[in-house]
Amino acid sequence: MKTVKKLAPSKSVDPTRIISLTVNGETVEREVSVRMLLSDFIRHELGLTGTHVGCEHGICGACTIMMNGESSRSCTILAVQSDGMDLRTIESVAEKDGSLHPIQQAFQDNHALQCGYCTPGMIMNIMSEFESNSKIDTSEESIRELLSGNLCRCTGYANIVEAVRDAAERMGKN
Amino acid sequence: MKPPVFDYLTPSSLTEAAQVINETPGAMIIAGGQSLIPALNFKLAWPSALIDIRNIPDLDTIQINDNEIIVGAGVRHCDVEKDQRIGKRHPIMHKAMAYVAHSPIRNRGTVVGSICHADAAAEMPLILVLTDGYVTATSVDGSRTIAARDFFKFHMTTSRHDNEIIQTAHFPIPNSTGGYSFQEFARRSGDYAIAAIACLMTLDKSGKIEEIKIAGCGISQRPIRLSNVEQLVIGTTLTENDVSQAIEALAESVTSPDDIHATNKYRKYLAGKLLSKSLIEAKERAQGGNHHENG
Secondary structure, eight states: OOOOOOOOOOOOSOOEEEEEEEETTEEEEEEEETTOBHHHIIIIISOOTTSOOSSSSSSSOTTEEEETTEEEEGGGSBGGGGTTOEEEOGGGTSOTTSOOOHHHHHHHHTTOOSSOSSHHHHHHHHHHHHHHOSSOOOSHHHHHHHHTTSOOSSSOSHHHHHHHHHHHHHTTOO | OOOOOOEEEOOSSHHHHHHHHHHSTTEEEESSOTTHHHHHHTTSOOOSEEEEOTTSTTTTOEEEOSSEEEEETTOBHHHHHHOHHHHHHOHHHHHHHTTSSOHHHHTTOBHHHHHHHTOTTOHHHHHHHHTTOEEEEEETTEEEEEEHHHHEEETTEESOOTTOEEEEEEEEOOOTTSEEEEEEEOSSTTSOOSEEEEEEEEEOTTSOEEEEEEEEESSSSSOEEOHHHHHHHTTSOOOHHHHHHHHHHHHTTOOOOOOSSOOHHHHHHHHHHHHHHHHHHHHHHHHHTOTTSOO
């Protein structure tokens, strides 16, 4: 007689939740798996691939975005935790006509990127710092402290430090 | 690296949360998730459910009275960092906060979350142990307080029962006439400490150490008070010889095994240097009476 192997109950059906939030000024409502990372939600569900994913455990800073105006690591946040929040990603930074934000322009002018993988996270982290402070300490030590949560494996940071200082000047934050 | 499958529950009161955690074996509390989500991503944690406490009112308040700073389970590191009252009243807590990860993590992670995660090299557990602080735990069975010295059992292990929610952490306010010092070394700014030493000190009129509290993290299986070192230096004026003896006594408490970050021998050497700097700086601050100045 043929025996039918009993299968274990499938765990592939993830619990889901409906979340509603603002992303780059637009209201977004989606049903998401409760275990979906916010970085994956932004990239895979919303198609905003400017937010990069490096280490996926909160070390490299490539996935940094702004949540309610505060820099946050989107790979160590669940999409469901962002319910009701106001998110901004790198896609919101330049003007609609493509003209660059002063921080982006300073990065370009100072050759502060090579491969560019870490750049969106850097920009979002710097932008959060600039927006929440009327003045920025532009000492090398302070800028390096600000950047210490963003790993760059190309540049050696010297030009990024210069770009932050330049951006602070352009924005009257120095 | 993706989190495993789990249920996600959002109770709207502490009573409801206590019921939910009691009825859900294998559930874990999530506040900011800055320690938990990396653990989920690595599948080091495999909870049956996450109980998100974000909708529970009043957990995100910092209360300050004459004796202590009471930090609710929803209070983020950045809330403590930016609270000027804490900078004034509890300068060592403020100072230590600057060493907690990087600002994007401080913007989401909570103080109580870090205490419950109980990494043996984390700063906030260290400050709780240093100041003889405690936590309050709530469950369906009622509430209890747990002293910091009893709470931290081992790296990432606490005496919290599975059905308990840590509601608040209580940081006693140090003597305002004393000095303090927080010394930490990490390979990269914002990383967990390879070793850190924290010290609170008051001097008598003749300049001898009257009261002292010293604690360390990264050097043992949990954050520890260094009572043997405290007893050795109390009543002294901290001569070079006193400091050398303190360093020698500290070595026996440095029990972390060799790991990828440092050998035990190196940690002993490093902790000794940090202790020396810490004692000297705390004494200078106690002499200068500038305890209230922001360090």
